[in-house]
Amino acid sequence: AQTVTQSQPEMSVQEAETVTLSCTYDTSESDYYLFWYKQPPSRQMILVIRQEAYKQQNATENRFSVNFQKAAKSFSLKISDSQLGDAAMYFCAYRSARYAGNNRKLIWGLGTSLAVNP
Amino acid sequence: SAVISQKPSRDICQRGTSLTIQCQVDSQVTMMFWYRQQPGQSLTLIATANQGSEATYESGFVIDKFPISRPNLTFSTLTVSNMSPEDSSIYLCSACDRDCFVQYFGPGTRLTVT
Numbered sequence: 287a288q289t290v291t292q293s294q295p296e297m298s299v300q301e302a303e304t305v306t307l308s309c310t311y312d313t314s315e316s317d318y319y320l321f322w323y324k325q326p327p328s329r330q331m332i333l334v335i336r337q338e339a340y341k342q343q344n345a346t347e348n349r350f351s352v353n354f355q356k357a358a359k360s361f362s363l364k365i366s367d368s369q370l371g372d373a374a375m376y377f378c379a380y381r382s383a384r385y386a387g388n389n390r391k392l393i394w395g396l397g398t399s400l401a402v403n404p
Numbered sequence: 405s406a407v408i409s410q411k412p413s414r415d416i417c418q419r420g421t422s423l424t425i426q427c428q429v430d431s432q433v434t435m436m437f438w439y440r441q442q443p444g445q446s447l448t449l450i451a452t453a454n455q456g457s458e459a460t461y462e463s464g465f466v467i468d469k470f471p472i473s474r475p476n477l478t479f480s481t482l483t484v485s486n487m488s489p490e491d492s493s494i495y496l497c498s499a500c501d502r503d504c505f506v507q508y509f510g511p512g513t514r515l516t517v518t
Contacts, residue, residue, distance in 0.1 A: 319505070329494060331509035377446065381504070390435055390504040396446045 288313045290380050292395035299368045300403050306353075307363045307398045309378030317383035320354065320361045321392070326374040334376070337361065339383070365400075373402040406431050408510035410497055416516045417487055424483045425513045427497030432477035434502040438470070441494045441512070450495075453480040487517045 289312045299305035311320070322334040337345045337354050344352050349369075353362045365372055378395040407430040417423050427436065436453040450470055451459040459472040474480045484491050497510040 321506075329496075329512040329514075331496065331498070333506055333508075336506065375444070390500070391437065391449055391452065392447075392507060394446045399444075 288315070288318075288380050288382070288393045290378050290393050290395040292378050292398050294398045295396070296399045296401070298401040298403055299365070299372075301368055301370060303368055304364060304366045305368055305400065307365075307376050307378075307400065309361045309363070309395055311359050311361065311378075311380050311393075313359070313380065313382075315382055315384070319381045319383060320352075321379040321381070322350070322352070322361075322363045323377045323379060324372075324374045325377065325397075326371075331377075335363065368402050370402050370404060373400055375399050405506075406433060406499055406508040408497060408499055408508055410495075410510040410513050412513060413511065414514040414516075416518060419488055419517060421487055422483055422485045423487065423515060424481050425495055425497070425515075427480045427482070427499075427510055429478045429499045429508075433499040434477070435500045435504055436474060436480045437498045437507070438472060438480070438482045439496040439498065441496055443494065447496065450482070453482075484515065487515075489517045491515065492517045 291310045318339045320337045324332045324334045335345050335347045335350050349366045351364045375397045377397045379392040409428045411426045438450040439447040441447045449462050450465045451461040453459050453472050453474040455474045471483045495513045498507045500507045
């Protein structure tokens with residue numbers, strides 16, 4: 287079974303600085319998707335960035351980028367120029383690329399709570 | 405993208421009663437999911453709501469306790485039955501299309517059972 291591990295329960299960063307959140311996963315599959323979701327205090331879960339395992343290029347969305355290391359099964363999120371609005375819980379998630387059965391469900395990490403200090 | 409709304413946004417219920425949470429999507433979607441989340445913790449999948457067939461429940465969740473309806477491609481309900489204080493949690497609805505490249509989430513329903 288697949289698992290997702292976020293080893294940093296809490297992180298903090300100064301406004302305008304850069305922070306990296308770590309995520310490792312375990313799977314025997316070769317084709318899958320990885321996600322970072324953000325959940326601010328409002329509870330609304332928002333997709334930050336997505337990576338397809340077959341793509342070697344790291345995904346980037348504005349100030350958010352990932353470092354995807356497939357062999358190491360590592361998927362870290364880098365937030366550049368941190369803003370107060372980035373303060374939230376960040377969840378790493380995995381999804382199989384296979385369509386059989388219940389494989390569309392997401393496997394979630396426990397989350398990292400990010401504080402942004404002014 | 406899909407916009408998802410949930411009703412109610414929060415409720416306080418008495419032990420032994422039932423609450424039905426509604427999830428409405430602004431476009432037709434193939435997959436809908438129901439999650440439970442304790443404050444400050446990760447998400448636990450309750451079930452996948454299948455249109456036109458019974459929901460698929462995860463280990464530890466049963467239909468008698470969490471009956472789910474999915475009458476069409478834009479709407480689903482989750483009922484929390486015979487509630488106890490242990491059911492106090494945030495319940496989230498999510499949805500995606502057939503390929504499910506992205507799951508979109510509703511704002512959640514905060515349930516408190518007294």
